[in-house]
Every structure is written in structure tokens, then in C-alpha cells.
Amino acid sequence: MLKQEQDKGRDGRNESMTRSRIDKFIMEQEGLRSLSRREIEAVQLTKLNRLLAEEKKRDGFYRNLPERLNSLAEMETLPFTTDEDLAGNAASLLLRSQAEIQRVLSDATSGTTGTAKRVFYTEGDCRNTVELFMAGLGELVFPGSVTMVCFPFSGPYGLGELISEAIERLGARPLKLGAGLSYGEFRAVMGREKPDTFVGMPVQLLSILRACGKASLKRALVSGDACPKAVIKASEELLGSRLFPHYGSREMALGGAICCPAHEGMHLRENHVIAEIVDESGRPLPAGEEGELVITTIGMEAMPLIRYRTGDYTRIFPTRCPCGSEVMRLDSVRRKGETSAIRELDEILFALPWVVDYRAEKKDGRLQLYVLTCGEGSLPELDRDAKWELSPVADGDHALYRGKRVIL
Numbered sequence: 487m488l489k490q491e492q493d494k495g496r497d498g499r500n501e502s503m504t505r506s507r508i509d510k511f512i513m514e515q516e517g518l519r520s521l522s523r524r525e526i527e528a529v530q531l532t533k534l535n536r537l538l539a540e541e542k543k544r545d546g547f548y549r550n551l552p553e554r555l556n557s558l559a560e561m562e563t564l565p566f567t568t569d570e571d572l573a574g575n576a577a578s579l580l581l582r583s584q585a586e587i588q589r590v591l592s593d594a595t596s597g598t599t600g601t602a603k604r605v606f607y608t609e610g611d612c613r614n615t616v617e618l619f620m621a622g623l624g625e626l627v628f629p630g631s632v633t634m635v636c637f638p639f640s641g642p643y644g645l646g647e648l649i650s651e652a653i654e655r656l657g658a659r660p661l662k663l664g665a666g667l668s669y670g671e672f673r674a675v676m677g678r679e680k681p682d683t684f685v686g687m688p689v690q691l692l693s694i695l696r697a698c699g700k701a702s703l704k705r706a707l708v709s710g711d712a713c714p715k716a717v718i719k720a721s722e723e724l725l726g727s728r729l730f731p732h733y734g735s736r737e738m739a740l741g742g743a744i745c746c747p748a749h750e751g752m753h754l755r756e757n758h759v760i761a762e763i764v765d766e767s768g769r770p771l772p773a774g775e776e777g778e779l780v781i782t783t784i785g786m787e788a789m790p791l792i793r794y795r796t797g798d799y800t801r802i803f804p805t806r807c808p809c810g811s812e813v814m815r816l817d818s819v820r821r822k823g824e825t826s827a828i829r830e831l832d833e834i835l836f837a838l839p840w841v842v843d844y845r846a847e848k849k850d851g852r853l854q855l856y857v858l859t860c861g862e863g864s865l866p867e868l869d870r871d872a873k874w875e876l877s878p879v880a881d882g883d884h885a886l887y888r889g890k891r892v893i894l
């Protein structure tokens with residue numbers, strides 16, 4: 487206790503803790519020598535007004551917005567941008583020419599009806615994201631280390647490709663595994679390549695740890711899906727180290743907020759994104775209260791969005807981070823489409839040490855659960871109508887979801 491008190495400065499931060507790398511990221515990109523809230527908000531207002539002026543000049547989707555604002559507080563007078571706006575107005579939302587576009591991401595699937603939402607990136611957007619990934623990965627990836635990248639690889643400027651580039655620029659070696667390997671294939675790669683770091687989805691990490699063992703893994707960065715408390719707790723116990731949760735979305739060019747050594751929230755890339763939290767009716771909420779995350783992407787070149795309602799839910803920490811950074815922090819995020827039922831199942835089932843993965847389906851009014859196991863245990867009381875199907879995990883088995891997890 488005495489040592490902890492000695493480490494704390496007059497402002498209450500822990501002076502022995504390294505400040506978040508996102509501070510350096512923002513200062514280098516914006517040419518700043520220091521980074522306070524006042525400096526961050528000055529950068530944001532300047533970039534917002536530059537964007538508003540450009541939008542007014544080009545007569546695009548945002549042509550009816552004011553040409554400038556006097557303060558960030560005036561943003562709450564602007565209308566929201568929705569998924570429907572993105573789906574129906576791609577051409578008028580695009581700020582750059584098609585020749586400058588390097589990547590297009592669409593939410594179209596085999597079940598998509600109507601117009602799919604598309605988000606565009608320039609080379610500059612992708613370059614900024616790689617540099618953000620370097621700031622986040624730099625907290626746990628070191629020169630000479632070997633990192634297994636378990637996000638999808640989809641071609642130039644895809645998520646797996648951008649993460650791998652960031653790892654290489656940090657002097658480490660990425661294992662470009664993707665999300666489709668079986669547990670047997672993961673076990674073989676881990677035995678052969680001896681990775682020390684994992685980058686992928688939270689449940690995927692826990693499933694690999696339970697099905698394949700820890701092997702040489704020491705650290706992990708998780709993102710891309712909800713991160714249940716039971717999954718965090720179990721993964722950290724198996725790894726023997728804290729997880730580094732990150733948050734991103736396609737509207738932020740795949741990277742949004744990164745975890746620092748304090749492990750208390752995720753620092754937002756505030757030179758590229760202005761964040762607000764609103765209630766169900768769209769009224770702004772103060773820091774500390776949970777609501778829907780609204781973003782204005784002032785640093786995106788191809789398709790900047792103004793007051794876009796993400797459908798994700800979180801809160802903004804009301805105090806400065808223990809690491810000393812004044813960059814805004816987001817708490818854990820409840821993802822769009824994540825239901826209370828899936829959250830409840832996550833917390834119950836992944837608290838059981840013998841559960842590797844599960845899939846939930848609704849059929850004829852009954853909940854059917856298919857569960858991969860690595861041992862035996864008693865079943866919890868869930869629902870009288872729930873039907874279980876237990877299967878010992880085999881080397882040929884794969885994760886039961888390739889992307890975000892839902893009740894089908």
C-alpha cells in the first residue's frame with residue numbers, strides 16, 4: 487500500500503505506469519508537443535469545421551448542415567446519420583473520387599434484403615488504422631515475438647492484413663492464421679511456431695485455450711465481438727496475464743479504441759473520432775452514464791460520417807485514466823445485435839471450465855444448445871424447454887461461429 491501511495495502523483499495517477507501509446511500516436515499525427523483535453527478538443531473542432539465546410543461546398547449528403555460550429559457542444563443540434571442513410575446514400579456520402587478508394591466493406595450476406603450498407607476507405611484511412619493498431623499492439627507485441635492473427639484475411643487492406651502489417655512494423659512476426667482453422671490445426675501451429683501473443687475474438691481465445699492448452703501463449707488482444715466477463719475471467723486465469731480488449735467498427739476504418747497498461751477502458755482515437763453517448767430518444771448523456779455510442783469520424787478521408795448512431799452501447803469514463811492520459815476512454819461495449827439472451831448464456835456457460843464453445847438456436851419455440859466440451863461437468867439450470875447436445879471437442883472441430891455470435 488505504501489509503495490502504491492508513493493507511486494501516485496498529485497493528480498492521482500500512477501507515476502510508475504507507462505502512459506497510453508495512443509497519446510504519442512495522436513501527438514505525432516497532429517504535430518503536438520503535449521496532449522491535454524483542451525488540445526484534443528481544439529483539434530476536434532478544427533477538423534469538424536473543416537469537414538462541415540467541405541461538405542457544404544460539395545453539395546453532398548450533409549449539404550444542409552451549418553458550415554461551421556462555434557463549439558463541440560453545438561453538435562447536439564445536428565441530425566443523426568443512420569444505417570439506412572449509409573445504405574441508401576453511398577454516392578452522396580463519399581467524399582473522395584472512386585479512383586482514390588482502396589477498400590470497400592459491405593454488410594451484405596446471403597440473407598441481406600434491400601440495399602447493403604457500404605463503407606469506403608482510402609489508402610490514407612488504412613494507413614492511419616495501421617498506425618493506430620501499432621499503438622495498441624505495441625502494448626503487448628515486442629520485436630522478435632510471434633503473434634497468431636486469428637481475424638479473417640480478405641485481401642489487400644482487410645482486417646487481418648492491416649493487423650499483420652502493424653505487427654511487422656513493430657518488428658514481430660505475424661502468423662496469418664485467420665478464423666477458419668480447426669482446433670487440431672491450431673494445436674499443431676502452436677506447437678510448431680511457439681507464438682507468445684494472440685490477436686482475435688474473445689470466445690475464440692478461450693476456446694483455443696481450453697481445447698488446445700496455453701502452450702507458449704502469454705498475452706492476448708481481443709476484439710471484434712462482445713467480451714463476456716466470464717470469458718475475460720477464464721482467459722486471464724489460463725493465460726496468467728490481463729487481456730487487452732480493443733474496439734473497432736467498419737465506420738471507424740476498423741480501428742476505434744485501444745487498451746493501455748492500466749486496463750481500465752479503451753482510449754479512443756480522438757483525433758479521428760468524436761464520440762457522444764445518447765439515450766434512446768437521442769438526448770446526450772453525461773460521462774459515466776451508459777447509452778448508445780454516436781460517432782463523428784472527422785479523420786476519415788473517404789466517407790466521414792457526422793453523428794452516426796452505431797447501435798453499440800457503452801459509457802465514457804468520467805475521470806482521467808490511471809496511466810495519466812487525458813484521451814477519452816470507452817468502457818466495455820455491448821455490440822449491435824447482441825441480445826440479453828446471448829449475454830446471459832455467455833455468462834452462464836463460459837463460467838463452466840469444461841465448455842469450449844456453444845451454439846444456440848430457436849426451433850419450434852425451444853432453445854437448442856449444441857455444446858463442445860473438453861471434459862465432464864454438471865449442467866446449469868437454464869430453461870425447462872432447453873435441449874442440450876453435448877459433444878467432446880475433436881481435432882477436426884472448428885469454432886461454432888466464424889464471426890459475431892448470435893442466437894439463430
